[in-house]
Amino acid sequence: MTNSLRKIETLVDGLSFTEVPRWHNGRLWFVDFYTYRVLAVDPDNPEQVETVADIPEQPSGIGFLPDGDALLVSMRDRRLIRRTADGALSEYADLSALAPWHLNDMVVDSQGRAWVGNFGFDLMAGKPMTATNLIRVDPNGQATEVANGLRFPNGMVVAPDGNQLIVAETFGQQITAYDIGAHGNLSGKRAWAKLGPDPETSDVMEFVGGAAFLPDGICLDAEGAVWAADAGHNRVLRLAEGGEILDEISTGDMGVFACMLGGDDGRTLFMCTAPSFNEEERKSTREAAVKMVRVDVPSDGLP
Template sequence: MSSSQIRTVVSGMSFTECPRWHDGRLWFVDFYTHTVNSVNDDGSDLRTELEVPTQPSGLGWLPDGRLLVVSMKDRKVLRVGADGVVEVHADVSGHVSGHPNDMVVDEHGRAWLGNFGFDLMAGADLDTADLLRIDPDGTVTTVAAGLYFPNGSVVTPDGTTLLVDETLGNRISAFAIGADGSLGPRRDWARFGDPPATTALGEVLAGAVVAPDGCGLDADGCLWTADALGNRVIRVREGGEVVDEVVLDTGAFACMLGGRSGTTLFICCAPDFDEHARSAAREATIRAVEVAVGHAGRP
């Protein structure tokens, strides 16, 4: 795709993440201003919907319309009522080994939540992480283990498969979802290279062929995913074939289809993911480009 097709929707942010198209608006978080925001698809009427002092991340909605938002640094998932009252939906501090991050909420109100697994910003050695399921009543269950930074996740339109981007594992994993919310064995949905053979973070980052981050499904069953180390978003077919890409002049850390026709690809962009650099600047944006195939599945 030509870079001339890309437009800027939002600018002047710290680090945009977790874009979601909901009720005719684009919702997203900005890490270091600690805000959940929404905006029209043309960039007009930017609103701060919620402040999360301990850093917001993944977004989703329960079947009754209440908002769920990850609060990263106190390791909780918050719930916002119709009256605007914020409550703790789940405390996951005893279930994660790093900051909880991206999340997808399915049609039953079950939230599927990943976490870093280690202290990324301190440059700690890589460690694997668990994937959690949070039921509508707030019960927390570990449903998968041994994942390399489980990050952006989607549920297929029929509700039977969960896809999880493993940002530092060179792969996208798939799990069958049981009727009771249990997950089947992990399988490769897409494999871009070998899993890490070392825990040294610098070597792991250097060995990443694709670092799949925030993502969204389209109606052809392909997954648009941000390549967090590649300054691009890619459209991937099951099996790992990259069938399209949008190359950017900056880093890309999440993407999602939305807009009035479902064919606008929104991309969360920033120069890098360094917490100290991003919190001190306002260089993050959300870009958009039109694509041929529209949104499917959840988010």
């Protein structure tokens, strides 16, 4: 394992809580939770940050359909919003009948299917942890529950061949994999990498205080390794299937909640950082940032 001392640079700062970075057409897209904006920036012109959408019910996951339109998660009302090239926004799917609590991260595959997670319970109010489901939204907007029993499904990636969905289960302390069938069904659930035991408590703060690994946003590289933001330990880990830690990059005194490989050669690792994930703290401060660091192996798969 490498405990990396690579130089970390700041791309954008002065934000509330950055999440779900996505590299798309030469720019990094990401969200700022508590200013309710989806943003995009060219790393060569970091002072020119564009607001590409305002999502009043709080943005989260970002994906791109085959025609180039963006899909955006609207967390609190549990909807997907479509953004066309001219910036127009419209409802794409209403998932409120299927998702028991706020929508979370999302990945869109090459066929235009969106795979969407949700909290499952009221995290910020400290409610007891409960498992939840995963929802697939087809290109016609039809939504289907395709998996359940996930412990806070978070970042997701689709393997390059389109046949495997990999999901970060934050409160399962693991990365979970499924096989994707021809019609979008999921099967073969397995622990792709497990770094800590299943929770023995339903109390969020008790669990978080003792957790070894809290995977949040993830991305995939060309050697089949997953970079995972470890939300509990101010680091990103590069993991091999099976759980071996191949690399570790510390973010010092800042928490890190998502990561994405991008840049012209796919070797820039973008990281969303903030001092904590506490909603009340983040709403009233502007301490979050997007950081970046160079790595050796380029991106692969989706997003």
